[in-house]
Amino acid sequence: MALLSVEGLRTHFATGAGTVRAVDGVSFAIERGEVLGLVGESGCGKSVTSLSIMRLVPPPGQIVAGRIRLEGEDLLDKDAEAMRRVRGARIAMVFQEPMTSLNPVFTVGDQITAAVLAHEGGRRRAAWDRAVEMLDQVQVPSPGERARDYPHQLSGGLRQRAMIALALAPGPQLLIADEPTTALDVTIQAQILDLLRRLQAERGMAVLLITHDLGVVAELCHRVAIIYAGRIVEMAPVARIFEEPLHPYTRGLLRCLPHPSRFGQPLSSIEGAPPDLRGADAGCPFAPRCPLAIESCRRHEPALAERRPGHFVACPVAVV
Amino acid sequence: MAPLVEVQGLEKRFSVGGAWLRGRRRVIHAVDGVSFAIEPGEVLGLVGESGCGKTTTGRLILRLIEPSAGRIRFEGHDLMALSPPRLWATRQRMQIVFQDPFASLNPRMRVGSIIAEPLAIYERAGATERRRQVSELLDVVGLDPAFAERYPHELSGGQRQRIGIAAALALRPSLIVADEPVSALDVSVQAQVLNLLMDLRRRFGLTYLFISHDLHVVLHMSDRVAVMYLGEIVEIGPRDALYRAPKHPYTQVLLSAAPVADPTLRRERIVPKGEVASPLAVPSGCRFHPRCPLVFERCRVERPLLRQVGAGHEAACHLNDARP
Numbered sequence: 001m002a003l004l005s006v007e008g009l010r011t012h013f014a015t016g017a018g019t020v021r022a023v024d025g026v027s028f029a030i031e032r033g034e035v036l037g038l039v040g041e042s043g044c045g046k047s048v049t050s051l052s053i054m055r056l057v058p059p060p061g062q063i064v065a066g067r068i069r070l071e072g073e074d075l076l077d078k079d080a081e082a083m084r085r086v087r088g089a090r091i092a093m094v095f096q097e098p099m100t101s102l103n104p105v106f107t108v109g110d111q112i113t114a115a116v117l118a119h120e121g122g123r124r125r126a127a128w129d130r131a132v133e134m135l136d137q138v139q140v141p142s143p144g145e146r147a148r149d150y151p152h153q154l155s156g157g158l159r160q161r162a163m164i165a166l167a168l169a170p171g172p173q174l175l176i177a178d179e180p181t182t183a184l185d186v187t188i189q190a191q192i193l194d195l196l197r198r199l200q201a202e203r204g205m206a207v208l209l210i211t212h213d214l215g216v217v218a219e220l221c222h223r224v225a226i227i228y229a230g231r232i233v234e235m236a237p238v239a240r241i242f243e244e245p246l247h248p249y250t251r252g253l254l255r256c257l258p259h260p261s262r263f264g265q266p267l268s269s270i271e272g273a274p275p276d277l278r279g280a281d282a283g284c285p286f287a288p289r290c291p292l293a294i295e296s297c298r299r300h301e302p303a304l305a306e307r308r309p310g311h312f313v314a315c316p317v318a319v320v
Numbered sequence: 321m322a323p324l325v326e327v328q329g330l331e332k333r334f335s336v337g338g339a340w341l342r343g344r345r346r347v348i349h350a351v352d353g354v355s356f357a358i359e360p361g362e363v364l365g366l367v368g369e370s371g372c373g374k375t376t377t378g379r380l381i382l383r384l385i386e387p388s389a390g391r392i393r394f395e396g397h398d399l400m401a402l403s404p405p406r407l408w409a410t411r412q413r414m415q416i417v418f419q420d421p422f423a424s425l426n427p428r429m430r431v432g433s434i435i436a437e438p439l440a441i442y443e444r445a446g447a448t449e450r451r452r453q454v455s456e457l458l459d460v461v462g463l464d465p466a467f468a469e470r471y472p473h474e475l476s477g478g479q480r481q482r483i484g485i486a487a488a489l490a491l492r493p494s495l496i497v498a499d500e501p502v503s504a505l506d507v508s509v510q511a512q513v514l515n516l517l518m519d520l521r522r523r524f525g526l527t528y529l530f531i532s533h534d535l536h537v538v539l540h541m542s543d544r545v546a547v548m549y550l551g552e553i554v555e556i557g558p559r560d561a562l563y564r565a566p567k568h569p570y571t572q573v574l575l576s577a578a579p580v581a582d583p584t585l586r587r588e589r590i591v592p593k594g595e596v597a598s599p600l601a602v603p604s605g606c607r608f609h610p611r612c613p614l615v616f617e618r619c620r621v622e623r624p625l626l627r628q629v630g631a632g633h634e635a636a637c638h639l640n641d642a643r644p
Contacts, residue, residue, distance in 0.1 A: 041506035157595050185369035186533070187592045187611075190577035194591060212506065215579025242583050256511035257581050258540035263559065266518065267540075269511035273476055 001072055002029035003206050004053070004091075004174055009066035011045075011052045018278035022048040022061065024230035027304070030174065035200060035207040037221035037238070039214060043274060045230040046210045050176045053208075054093060055083050070174075089119045092167035096179035098159040101166060102151040108135070108162040109147025112169050119170035134165040138195060157188040161195065168199065175200075178210040193219050214253065218242060226250045229275050229285035232304060236311040246307060246318040248290045284315070292317045322396060323357035324495060324527050325381060330354040330390035332376050336600075348599045350376045352551035354390075360494070363521065363528040365542030365559075367535050367574070369596060372548040374531045378497040381529065382414050383407065395494065412442055415488040419500035421480030425472040431458075431483050432468030438490045457486040460523075462516060478509035485516065489524070497529045502537060514541060535578045539563055544632070547571045550599060550607040553626065557633030567635035570608045606638070614639060 011023040023045040030036045038046045051057045053068055055075060068075045075086060087093075095101060103111055112131035113124065120127070128147070135143035138161040151159055160180065167175060177196065181189040197220055200207050209221060217224055217238065225235040226247065234247040245251045255268040272289040284290070287297040294317060304314045332351040337344060351373040358364045366374045379385045381392055383399055392399040397410060418424040425434055435457050436450040445453060455465035461482040472480055481501060488496055498517065502510040514537065520526055532538045538545055539559055546556040547570060555568040566572045569590075576590045592611040597603050603610050609619040618638050626634040627641075 041508060155595050185596070186535070186577045187369065187573060188595060189579070190589065190591045193579070194589075213579065214507075214581035218581050218583050219579045239583055242581065253507060254581060256507045258514075258536040259582065260536075260539075260563065260580075263540050263563070266515050267511040269515060270508040271512075273478070273509075 002069075003032045003034075003071060004208075005029040005067070005069045006049070006053065007067040007069075009049065009052055009068065010064045011048050011057055011061055012064050013061045015060060015278075020277045021230055022277060023052060024277075026066075026227070026230070026232055028225050028232060028235060030206045030208060032173070032206055033200075033204040034223065035209060035221045037209045037211060037217040037224040038227055039211055039217055039224060040227040041212055041274065043277070044227045045277075046227050047178055049227070050093070050178055050208060050210050053176065054087055054091060056087075088115065088167075088172070089170045090172055091174045091176060092170065092172035093176040093178065094160075094163050094167045094180050096182045098156075098163040099151060101163045102159065104151055107148050107150055108154070108166070112147075112162075112166050115166055115169045130169065131165075134169050135162065137199070138162070138165045138168075139191075140165070156184060157191065160184065160188075160192055164192075164195070164199070168203070168205075171203070172205065174206045174208065176208045176210070179212070180209075181216060182211070182213070189216075196220060214242075214257065226253070230277060231285060231314065232312075233286065233314045234312065235304065236308075240308070240311050246311065246313040247286075247315050248292050248318065249286045252289075321360060323393075324360045324362075324395060325358040325529070326391075326393040327357070327377075327381060328355045328391045330377065330380055330392065331388045332373075332380055332385060333388045346600055349551050349602065350599065351380060351387075354548075354551075354553055356546055356553065356556060358495075358527055358529060360527055361521075361525050362544065363530055363542045365538035365545040366529060366531045366548060367533065367538040367545060368548035369533060371550075371596060371599060373551040374533075374548050375499055377548070378416070378499050378529055378531050382411070382416060382497060384416070412438075412491040413493050414495040414497070415491065415493040416497045416499060417481075417484050417488050417501045419503050421477055421484050421504065422472075424484055425480055427472055429471075430468065431470050431472065431475075434472070434483060435468070435486045435490055438487060442491060444491065453490065454486075457489055460489065460520070461486045462512075476509070477505050478512055481505065481513050482516065485513075485520070489520065492524070493526070495527045495529070497531070499531045500533065501530075503532065503534065510537075517541070535574050536580070547574065550597065550602060552607065552636070554608065554637070555633075555635040556626070557630065557635075561630055561633045565630070567629040567633065567640055568608075568637045569612050569614050569639070571635075573611075573613070606636075 007027050009023055009026045013020040013022055026049055040046045052063050109131050112134055113127045116127040116130045132143045132147050135147055140146050140158055140161050181192050221238045224238050224241045225232045228249050234250045245254055252270040270289055275285050283298040284302050287293040302314045302316050304312045307313050330351055334348045334350055335345050336348055337346050354377055368374045380387045432454045435454045439445050439450050454468050458465050458467055463482055502513050530541045542559050544558055545562045546553045549570050555571045573590050573592045590613055594611050605621045606619040606624050609615045624636040624638050626636045629635045629640050
């Protein structure tokens with residue numbers, strides 16, 4: 001059984017200007033110890049997918065259909081109290097901006113201690129020692145002293161580490177990392193990616209990495225799902241996505257990036273813009289921008305089909 | 321041919337603190353002795369991490385911020401010596417494109433007025449002629465002339481950045497300082513805007529100072545690249561030489577740390593130690609030495625100067641002295 005399976009998830013936002021179908025039929029699974037990347041551009045539904053898993057979708061957003069199973073238990077059936085016990089303890093989350101998770105008026109040591117006490121109980125003294133040990137594990141220098149610092153006293157990189165320590169203190173089975181390195185400088189990003197890779201391997205923890213950056217995906221993920229307009233359009237092991245992308249959107253995305261073999265040459269770009277998610281049009285959401293679109297693409301929404309072992313594509317036109 | 325822009329010993333000091341409850345005043349050397357030249361029609365890339373002084377350098381060149389020291393020559397004029405009216409006239413030839421197309425466009429103005437504003441300020445054309453030029457500029461940046469009637473909030477990020485570029489082009493400048501012009505955009509839109517900037521350069525013979533934190537974008541766009549660290553240029557050279565044979569450990573670190581969307585290019589990663597030092601406590605000797613994987617004794621005491629390491633290629637690292 002997969003650690004987490006998401007089946008037919010639909011999360012919609014009822015706004016004055018119509019219903020925004022932010023996530024519109026997303027299905028995927030994460031195995032124990034696996035790192036799955038969920039990749040897409042702004043507004044594609046990747047963050048709403050992760051908030052849906054945590055049942056933290058802000059109003060007016062609502063999960064209108066689907067199943068989210070953690071070790072077989074449906075999270076959508078749980079009451080608020082049961083869900084509270086899942087968050088943090090079994091599924092933890094880290095964000096792009098560490099101050100989203102860190103409380104500015106408590107020291108980082110106190111916050112991690114509180115997380116340890118909430119999930120494991122025990123004595124405060126022992127929990128504080130665990131907090132310092134967690135800071136050490138995420139390679140915060142002089143962890144005993146830094147534990148007594150307030151978040152604003154730490155640099156951006158150290159704050160990110162403190163947030164990771166806070167998330168991992170209860171020993172979650174799944175870490176959802178939403179753009180964890182996007183706000184960081186490239187040298188600090190490299191350090192945090194190395195840290196995440198090491199912690200993931202040591203703990204055998206599963207990670208759902210939400211990112212717009214295909215470079216970060218290449219560094220960290222085992223498998224990748226490409227999401228467009230609220231739907232997964234391609235899902236495959238990481239090497240296959242880069243070596244043999246099948247969906248025209250994935251191919252377009254990869255060709256958009258500057259590459260050492262093509263410096264100075266015109267980049268290929270995907271013309272147009274993503275669709276308005278309020279539309280309830282039939283057909284493939286990428287069809288209006290797709291160089292391969294044929295008449296039927298505009299009428300029938302393609303299903304995600306396994307075109308090669310482990311390689312799923314929602315495009316009947318893609319040449320395998 | 322004389323360079324279009326020539327900068328020598330450029331410095332900018334900001335003093336911080338000294339206010340109520342803030343302790344004593346201290347000085348930040350945001351830009352500390354930067355020199356370079358840009359030939360007409362050339363793209364010079366300026367890359368570095370937050371706080372390295374790249375944005376300040378761009379603004380100093382336009383004298384949007386007053387330099388603390390140094391010389392700037394533009395089209396043969398000494399910008400520092402120009403009287404305010406002459407500086408005002410010269411500024412038509414040097415324009416800037418900002419990072420955030422959401423913050424840099426006036427939300428109360430229609431797109432047409434935003435693009436026409438420089439023409440109106442410099443009294444380049446009457447109202448009818450301005451309207452014609454706005455349509456032409458919209459066409460040049462790949463937008464329908466009907467966009468002139470819209471407001472910025474009605475546009476996507478990529479469309480807004482095109483408007484910012486159109487406004488920068490209105491006065492037919494020779495130099496454009498592009499400060500992180502694609503950092504706020506999604507990759508598919510980023511590619512469109514980068515292609516547009518390349519097209520415009522060819523079409524109008526533009527010269528760019530292209531500033532970005534993204535090394536691959538800078539390498540893609542530039543003929544030559546300057547790498548900045550804590551207010552200094554640590555390496556400058558032709559794009560291919562800098563990419564294939566970087567001579568400063570910081571450039572090597574940047575190249576190896578930037579994630580590449582190609583697992584076959586996975587290379588030995590050099591991850592630097594620690595974080596960038598505070599510009600309030602600049603390290604002695606080489607500023608990169610506390611993080612440098614190749615640091616040795618001399619680096620802690622002696623500040624390395626830029627010296628030639630190849631054709632048109634300079635780096636500021638003591639290790640290059642040991643090499644023949």
